[in-house]
Amino acid sequence: MSEKTSFTLTQNDIPTHWYNILADFPEPMAPPLHPGTKQPVSLQDMTAIFPENIVMQEMSPDRHIEIPAPVRDIYALWRPTPLLRAVRLEKALQTPAHIYYKYEGVSPAGSHKPNTAVPQAYYNQLAGTKRLATETGAGQWGSSLALACKLFGLECVVYMVKVSYHQKPYRKMLMHTWGATVHSSPTKHTHVGRAILEKDPECPGSLGIAISEAIEDTAHHKDTKYSLGSVLNHVCLHQTVVGQECMKQMAQAGEKPDVVIGCVGGGSNFAGISFPYVREKIVNKDPVRIVAVEPTVCASLTKGELRYDFGDQAQMTPLMMMYTLGHDFMPPSIHAGGLRYHGMAPTVSHAYKLGLIEATAYEQTKVFENGVLFAQTEGIVPAPESAHAICAAIDEAIQAREEGQKRVILFNLSGHGLLDLASYDSFIAGHLSNG
Numbered sequence: 001m002s003e004k005t006s007f008t009l010t011q012n013d014i015p016t017h018w019y020n021i022l023a024d025f026p027e028p029m030a031p032p033l034h035p036g037t038k039q040p041v042s043l044q045d046m047t048a049i050f051p052e053n054i055v056m057q058e059m060s061p062d063r064h065i066e067i068p069a070p071v072r073d074i075y076a077l078w079r080p081t082p083l084l085r086a087v088r089l090e091k092a093l094q095t096p097a098h099i100y101y102k103y104e105g106v107s108p109a110g111s112h113k114p115n116t117a118v119p120q121a122y123y124n125q126l127a128g129t130k131r132l133a134t135e136t137g138a139g140q141w142g143s144s145l146a147l148a149c150k151l152f153g154l155e156c157v158v159y160m161v162k163v164s165y166h167q168k169p170y171r172k173m174l175m176h177t178w179g180a181t182v183h184s185s186p187t188k189h190t191h192v193g194r195a196i197l198e199k200d201p202e203c204p205g206s207l208g209i210a211i212s213e214a215i216e217d218t219a220h221h222k223d224t225k226y227s228l229g230s231v232l233n234h235v236c237l238h239q240t241v242v243g244q245e246c247m248k249q250m251a252q253a254g255e256k257p258d259v260v261i262g263c264v265g266g267g268s269n270f271a272g273i274s275f276p277y278v279r280e281k282i283v284n285k286d287p288v289r290i291v292a293v294e295p296t297v298c299a300s301l302t303k304g305e306l307r308y309d310f311g312d313q314a315q316m317t318p319l320m321m322m323y324t325l326g327h328d329f330m331p332p333s334i335h336a337g338g339l340r341y342h343g344m345a346p347t348v349s350h351a352y353k354l355g356l357i358e359a360t361a362y363e364q365t366k367v368f369e370n371g372v373l374f375a376q377t378e379g380i381v382p383a384p385e386s387a388h389a390i391c392a393a394i395d396e397a398i399q400a401r402e403e404g405q406k407r408v409i410l411f412n413l414s415g416h417g418l419l420d421l422a423s424y425d426s427f428i429a430g431h432l433s434n435g
């Protein structure tokens with residue numbers, strides 16, 4: 001064995017607490033506002049769609065929040081996830097940089113999303129919820145919640161963005177296998193969906209529309225609550241198991257990252273890997289750079305504006321202070337369906353506003369080109385979403401080569417692309433454009 005490239009932890013190393021960045025921001029975040037009164041939302045406002053235990057977590061100022069034992073027990077099905085050093089990619093790039101990746105694709109659903117699906121289903125079951133309604137883009141989130149609901153005995157209904165419903169049929173089949181009901185959004189089942197289809201019967205859908213449909217479903221069904229796969233504080237909080245594990249694994253590797261990278265849709269996998277490092281920046285003045293990567297055609301951080309906006313198309317959610325392209329923005333039908341969201345997590349937006357993180361954007365063909373390079377060197381076919389992070393990692397490694405300097409790069413490989421092979425097929429056949 002020439003060089004150590006795999007850094008693994010044991011079941012006992014699964015974090016015992018989630019890390020809450022709200023406790024460490026040097027300036028408080030602007031609160032979410034009630035869309036009618038424009039006053040900060042209250043616990044009562046939020047409990048219309050979420051159980052109280054989750055709302056308490058959403059608003060919690062506590063730095064560390066204990067992970068309940070039943071959640072840790074399920075995490076143990078795939079956590080701790082491996083950290084790997086991409087030595088073959090380094091060699092292909094002829095770079096002095098060391099590239100590390102945290103691999104979240106080993107979860108049953110194939111991505112980081114079960115890290116929050118499991119606690120959300122757990123807290124809902126504890127609160128007496130019988131049925132959860134949600135949206136999904138590429139289907140990673142919907143499949144994760146379908147599994148989590150099955151494990152906790154809840155019904156699950158998923159509004160899946162129409163373009164992905166057709167592009168990614170295996171995700172839909174996975175959700176069916178785990179017992180969920182899946183609708184192609186916009187649907188004829190909700191007022192929101194019907195109104196949109198009347199105006200544009202060919203509407204490809206968007207996460208903003210699917211969220212509106214899931215919230216409307218929640219409001220009209222007894223014992224049903226709503227569950228969101230990204231954006232909100234509690235979702236980003238649950239993902240911090242990723243970054244906490246990375247810190248232990250990087251210590252095992254005997255290195256500290258100079259740059260930490262994650263792709264951003266709603267912001268949760270990026271928050272998961274980076275927030276423990278953002279804390280190091282805030283508290284210990286660590287010079288680590290932290291980079292969020294988005295698609296150029298749906299670039300809320302690099303092209304959006306920071307203002308209060310709705311999280312959904314039909315203006316049902318509270319107003320959140322975030323970088324946004326506008327709640328009615330219709331992103332082109334790129335294959336990284338999980339990155340087609342108009343807004344950005346308020347916590348990630350706040351970190352960006354405070355200059356704690358950077359952002360960059362890539363076009364679809366570049367993303368697939370680098371996804372293929374990664375598959376051909378490291379073996380894993382990355383999810384198109386995660387391939388955005390690979391692009392930034394590769395550019396950092398090339399820059400290190402040009403500067404003739406070592407650089408330690410860490411990125412989150414948030415999921416595998418084994419159910420996205422049709423997208424790779426289109427790329428290889430030369431049929432993909434930049435949207």
Ligand SMILES: Cc1ncc(COP(=O)(O)O)c(C=O)c1O
Pocket residue numbers: 111112137138139140141229230231263264265266267268269270337338339383385386414415416
């Ligand atoms: C593999 C993968 N990575 C990243 C994302 C983006 O979401 P988020 O920004 O919440 O991590 C998604 C969303 O579906 C995804 O499936």
